[in-house]
Amino acid sequence: MKHTVVAWMEDRPGVLTRVASLFRRRGFNIESLAVGHSETPGISRMTFVVDGDERMVDQAVKQLEKQIDVTRVEDVTDQPVVVRELALVRVRTDTQTRAEIMQIVDVYRAQIVDIALDSLIIQVVGAEDRIDSLIDLLGHYGIREMVRTGRVAITRGRATLHPTHAVNGAGKTNGRKMGI
Amino acid sequence: MERTGAQIVWETILREGVDVVFGYPGGAILPTYDAMPAYPVRHVLVRHEQAAVHMAEGWARATGKVGVCMTTSGPGATNLVTGLANAMMDSIPVVAITGQVASNLLGGDAFQETDVTGVTLPVTKYNYLVTHIDELPEAMAEAFYIARSGRPGPVVVDICKDVQNAKIDWTYPETLSRPGLHKALRQEPSAVLKASELINQASRPLILAGHGVQMGKAEAELIELAERAQIPVVTTLLGLGNIPEQHPLALGMGGMHGEAATNHAVQECDVLIAVGMRFDDRVTGRLDRFAPKAKVIHFELDPSEVGKNVRPTVTVLGDCKQTLGALLPGIQPATHGQWLETIRGWQATTHQVDIADQEVDELIPPFVMRQLWHATKGECTVVTDVGQHQMWEAQYFTHLRPGQLITSGGLGTMGFGLPAAVGAKLGKPNELIWAIVGDGGFQQTLQELGTIVQENVAVKIGIINNGFLGMVRQWQQFFYEKRYAGTPMLSPDYMKLADAYGIPALRVTANDEVYPAIQRANAHDGPFLVEFQVKEEVNVYPMVAPGGAVGDMIRRPGPAIVQGYSGVQPSW
Numbered sequence: 045m046k047h048t049v050v051a052w053m054e055d056r057p058g059v060l061t062r063v064a065s066l067f068r069r070r071g072f073n074i075e076s077l078a079v080g081h082s083e084t085p086g087i088s089r090m091t092f093v094v095d096g097d098e099r100m101v102d103q104a105v106k107q108l109e110k111q112i113d114v115t116r117v118e119d120v121t122d123q124p125v126v127v128r129e130l131a132l133v134r135v136r137t138d139t140q141t142r143a144e145i146m147q148i149v150d151v152y153r154a155q156i157v158d159i160a161l162d163s164l165i166i167q168v169v170g171a172e173d174r175i176d177s178l179i180d181l182l183g184h185y186g187i188r189e190m191v192r193t194g195r196v197a198i199t200r201g202r203a204t205l206h207p208t209h210a211v212n213g214a215g216k217t218n219g220r221k222m223g224i
Numbered sequence: 225m226e227r228t229g230a231q232i233v234w235e236t237i238l239r240e241g242v243d244v245v246f247g248y249p250g251g252a253i254l255p256t257y258d259a260m261p262a263y264p265v266r267h268v269l270v271r272h273e274q275a276a277v278h279m280a281e282g283w284a285r286a287t288g289k290v291g292v293c294m295t296t297s298g299p300g301a302t303n304l305v306t307g308l309a310n311a312m313m314d315s316i317p318v319v320a321i322t323g324q325v326a327s328n329l330l331g332g333d334a335f336q337e338t339d340v341t342g343v344t345l346p347v348t349k350y351n352y353l354v355t356h357i358d359e360l361p362e363a364m365a366e367a368f369y370i371a372r373s374g375r376p377g378p379v380v381v382d383i384c385k386d387v388q389n390a391k392i393d394w395t396y397p398e399t400l401s402r403p404g405l406h407k408a409l410r411q412e413p414s415a416v417l418k419a420s421e422l423i424n425q426a427s428r429p430l431i432l433a434g435h436g437v438q439m440g441k442a443e444a445e446l447i448e449l450a451e452r453a454q455i456p457v458v459t460t461l462l463g464l465g466n467i468p469e470q471h472p473l474a475l476g477m478g479g480m481h482g483e484a485a486t487n488h489a490v491q492e493c494d495v496l497i498a499v500g501m502r503f504d505d506r507v508t509g510r511l512d513r514f515a516p517k518a519k520v521i522h523f524e525l526d527p528s529e530v531g532k533n534v535r536p537t538v539t540v541l542g543d544c545k546q547t548l549g550a551l552l553p554g555i556q557p558a559t560h561g562q563w564l565e566t567i568r569g570w571q572a573t574t575h576q577v578d579i580a581d582q583e584v585d586e587l588i589p590p591f592v593m594r595q596l597w598h599a600t601k602g603e604c605t606v607v608t609d610v611g612q613h614q615m616w617e618a619q620y621f622t623h624l625r626p627g628q629l630i631t632s633g634g635l636g637t638m639g640f641g642l643p644a645a646v647g648a649k650l651g652k653p654n655e656l657i658w659a660i661v662g663d664g665g666f667q668q669t670l671q672e673l674g675t676i677v678q679e680n681v682a683v684k685i686g687i688i689n690n691g692f693l694g695m696v697r698q699w700q701q702f703f704y705e706k707r708y709a710g711t712p713m714l715s716p717d718y719m720k721l722a723d724a725y726g727i728p729a730l731r732v733t734a735n736d737e738v739y740p741a742i743q744r745a746n747a748h749d750g751p752f753l754v755e756f757q758v759k760e761e762v763n764v765y766p767m768v769a770p771g772g773a774v775g776d777m778i779r780r781p782g783p784a785i786v787q788g789y790s791g792v793q794p795s796w
Contacts, residue, residue: 053404054402054403054404057353058341058345058353061342061345062345065345065346069346099531099535102531103528103531103532106527106528106530107528109407109527109528110526110527110528111404112349112350112370112402112404112405113404114404115403115404115407
């Protein structure tokens with residue numbers, strides 16, 4: 045089963061290497077990984093999609109928690125969360141297919157972010173299955189290039205996941221760039 | 225106070241109460257070595273960096289403090305990898321300081337540059353690359369904190385050469401603010417209560433106690449638990465000495481080379497109380513047939529060890545001195561007379577079949593281990609290498625207190641014994657220290673005889689020489705039809721070798737020479753080497769075949785033990 049795991053970690057050199065090395069060594073399967081800043085300066089937030097049985101996911105969470113750089117880990121799979129992924133798709137077009145594709149884009153509440161004579165770039169945001177379905181359709185016209193971000197997740201209202209790491213001095217980056 | 229990076233390194237080391245550093249200088253660490261003479265630290269110059277980290281491990285195990293080793297960049301640092309991996313597996317607190325090329329040269333393949341943080345990442349609890357003096361005070365202080373806190377382990381601090389020379393206004397960072405250093409355990413509130421209920425209801429309870437008991441100094445609580453409810457105690461290899469082995473409830477070591485009675489107890493118990501151990505495959509054998517009748521209670525400090533191999537019914541997270549302490553008031557006195565009687569029955573058979581402690585015509589290693597115990601009255605610390613001799617030591621030396629055996633458990637690092645014994649002796653100068661090593665492992669790090677002589681380390685060295693990589697040969701005998709590929713091993717003349725280093729030595733070839741040789745070594749004021757030329761093809765029994773269930777053991781083939789000088793040779 046696929047689990048969505050959110051981890052907060054100090055933004056330090058090598059932190060992504062540590063996480064990647066851990067997952068490789070322990071044989072955990074990462075379906076996707078999205079990294080970026082969190083609301084706390086100096087703390088990065090990673091969203092993992094881990095595919096495995098309960099035991100493997102439990103180990104993945106515990107091994108992540110054990111890392112010194114990691115401040116907190118949550119398996120949010122069973123929590124009320126907003127889950128999104130973004131995809132940019134450059135699809136082949138000509139005068140005949142352009143209008144048709146634009147209609148599809150409308151239905152999927154996607155956006156056209158670039159138009160050229162022979163192609164369109166479509167941006168779509170949503171849950172994975174919606175993106176999969178759009179990409180499937182666009183495949184009929186010919187996808188020339190595509191990029192997807194991987195899943196990001198945030199909990200709804202009230203039970204907002206809030207890292208308890210706002211201790212003194214935390215988040216100090218010493219002016220370093222994102223170490224990842 | 226203005227300090228250079230090098231001075232900060234030494235002052236932090238001293239604050240940790242460390243007064244011995246094992247190292248090997250070189251270009252990238254020279255500024256730190258240059259600052260050393262101003263500080264009250266003993267530097268032990270090793271002959272190879274691997275030995276520096278093993279010595280630091282031996283020192284840490286003997287003192288309970290953080291062991292420190294120091295090397296230069298590149299090959300100096302990469303030579304540490306084996307020892308770091310060993311410290312990681314056996315949870316030994318070690319800080320390794322490595323020099324690194326100047327920060328402006330990083331990434332350019334400079335002379336003796338290696339990506340040390342990259343290389344050591346999977347074999348350390350944490351590591352630092354310090355490229356600026358501002359980062360050094362916290363990195364040093366954190367390194368020691370991380371090495372010794374929680375479940376201990378090795379930490380590398382890789383310091384660029386220019387950082388060692390740079391100056392900063394320094395005060396020791398008394399509080400470490402990084403959030404990841406202070407994570408709380410997610411303890412289930414009723415865990416201790418549930419554990420005590422299970423134990424009170426058990427009819428065949430068994431304690432399986434590991435290294436964590438010693439590291440948590442929880443031996444008293446463990447023994448109190450065992451005695452109050454009359455629960456027999458099995459230990460892991462690194463848990464030997466958790467309970468004195470003369471104690472009526474002590475069953476000795478379990479697992480691949482555990483005594484048969486001990487392994488039967490594991491397989492038959494109905495509640496298994498695992499304390500400070502991680503269900504290594506050498507302990508469990510085949511997992512799906514391990515302790516099949518038992519509900520498992522796991523007392524463990526490291527949450528990631530819970531459920532990794534064995535799924536417990538009850539988990540009690542935390543330092544086992546505290547958790548066992550909290551458990552004790554809820555434990556009702558019990559006798560478990562029938563259960564103990566059953567175990568004694570198994571033990572009687574075990575003594576007839578497996579134990580080779582009677583005098584026989586030939587010199588066999590178990591006899592040497594027994595004699596070592598008698599000749600020292602059990603008053604010594606044994607540091608072993610890895611292999612058959614290690615298992616014989618575990619089986620035939622009667623461990624009476626925690627820390628009495630220092631050995632490489634999880635990683636099984638050959639070459640560990642001699643340097644770790646040096647570290648242990650420097651950590652406990654008044655303790656009699658015996659390095660018990662095989663001819664294979666000894667030859668991996670025998671260059672440290674030079675260190676022993678230069679530093680006059682009064683360690684006693686016993687080489688169990690059977691002319692083979694014995695444990696591998698045993699596997700070849702059992703599972704590869706005696707095709708001894710790559711296992712026969714030639715040794716140098718150890719008497720001449722010892723003589724070349726100026727170390728007094730004796731060669732023992734017969735039973736009646738064993739005791740006097742050990743006594744002579746003990747009486748000598750300084751290092752002493754004894755070579756025991758033992759019978760070649762002797763096996764460690766019993767043995768759980770790799771991948772087999774712990775209860776299915778290869779036993780000593782009959783007729784087993786022949787007493788006295790009968791002329792009839794037993795089967796080995």
